[in-house]
Amino acid sequence: MDLSRKDEILAGFPLFSGLEPGHLAQLASIAVPKRIPKRSILFREGEEAKGFFLLVKGKIKLTKVSLSGKEQILHFVNSGQSFAEAALYMNQAYPATAEAIEGSDLFFLSREALAGVMTGDPNLSLNLVAHLARYLQILTRKVEELSLLDATARVALHVLAGMDSNTGVLRLSAAKGQMAASLGMAVETFSRSLTRLKEEGVLREASPGVLQVLDREALERYSG
Numbered sequence: 197m198d199l200s201r202k203d204e205i206l207a208g209f210p211l212f213s214g215l216e217p218g219h220l221a222q223l224a225s226i227a228v229p230k231r232i233p234k235r236s237i238l239f240r241e242g243e244e245a246k247g248f249f250l251l252v253k254g255k256i257k258l259t260k261v262s263l264s265g266k267e268q269i270l271h272f273v274n275s276g277q278s279f280a281e282a283a284l285y286m287n288q289a290y291p292a293t294a295e296a297i298e299g300s301d302l303f304f305l306s307r308e309a310l311a312g313v314m315t316g317d318p319n320l321s322l323n324l325v326a327h328l329a330r331y332l333q334i335l336t337r338k339v340e341e342l343s344l345l346d347a348t349a350r351v352a353l354h355v356l357a358g359m360d361s362n363t364g365v366l367r368l369s370a371a372k373g374q375m376a377a378s379l380g381m382a383v384e385t386f387s388r389s390l391t392r393l394k395e396e397g398v399l400r401e402a403s404p405g406v407l408q409v410l411d412r413e414a415l416e417r418y419s420g
Contacts, residue, residue, distance in 0.1 A: 202227055206303070209250055211278045211323055219317050226309040230302045238294040238302075245283035245290045247306035251275055254300025257374065258292045269378035272297075281324065283307055297374070345419075350379045351389040352418035355399065355407060364409035365402070393418065 202224035206212050212223065227250070232238055238249070241260060249256075256273035270292055273279045280290060284307055314321050345353065354375075359366040368375060376386035390407075393399050398415050402408040409415055 202303075205252055206250070208276060209278055210276075211250070211281070212320070213323065215317075215319060215323070219313075219320060222313050222317075223305070223310075223320075226313065227303040227305055230304055232296045232300050232302070234296055234299050236296050238296065239280070239290050241291065241293045242289045245280065245288060245307075247304055247310070248278060248280040248283050249294075250278045250303040250305070252301040252303060254296060254302075255298040256300060257295045257297050259295065260292050267377065268380070269374060272374075272378065284310060284324065347379075347381050347385045348389040348392055349419055350381070351386065352393065352398075352415050354379060355393075355409065356412075356415055356419055359407070359409055364412065366407045366409070368405045368407065 203217070203220040206220050206223050206227065207215070212220065215223075230238075230249075238256065239245075251273050253275050255275075256279065258270045258273065258279065259267050260270060261267055271279075273294075279294065282291065314324075355366050372386055373383045376383040379386065381389075390399075390401075393415070394401065396414070398411050398418065399407050399409045
């Protein structure tokens with residue numbers, strides 16, 4: 197990670213969009229770089245939440261474990277995204293576990309350090325509120341998908357949301373097992389749903405991990 201470019205890197209995160217260079221420099225001064233290897237745990241559900249993270253490079257999986265012991269994937273964090281922002285507002289524990297599914301470079305911003313910067317920067321406070329509102333919408337949609345849609349509809353909706361609007365191409369962001377878990381289904385069910393959509397000419401597998409939508413209207417019908 198090129199630490200000499202910390203303020204430039206921070207400027208690329210939606211959370212800090214619209215901030216003046218001076219404010220970015222303040223944030224850069226409190227951003228602590230971290231590097232974690234693949235399959236390592238950044239924090240566990242229930243641990244004290246002392247701050248939040250910016251993923252500069254890599255991929256992070258956020259999960260919860262149900263009372264029955266089943267892992268539910270909440271979200272995949274990709275490069276250029278922030279996560280665990282709730283730590284800024286709640287002096288509580290992390291509500292999920294964060295695991296690196298690739299070697300990852302991050303910045304950590306502690307709640308105490310950021311509070312000092314936010315005091316003199318109302319734009320930063322507004323950006324944080326807007327980001328949390330968007331994330332709440334994501335979680336709300338996931339609850340609706342898991343409770344109301346069948347397996348094929350969930351897969352179709354996922355493809356619609358993630359595909360390139362111009363080319364109709366979707367590069368799967370994780371292995372099929374992880375994708376299935378994030379959609380609340382077994383990997384066999386996920387594979388059957390994909391096969392159904394391929395057999396009916398809705399999409400094709402252009403190459404391993406790459407889907408090509410052939411009939412967008414049909415895909416929209418499947419998504420409910």
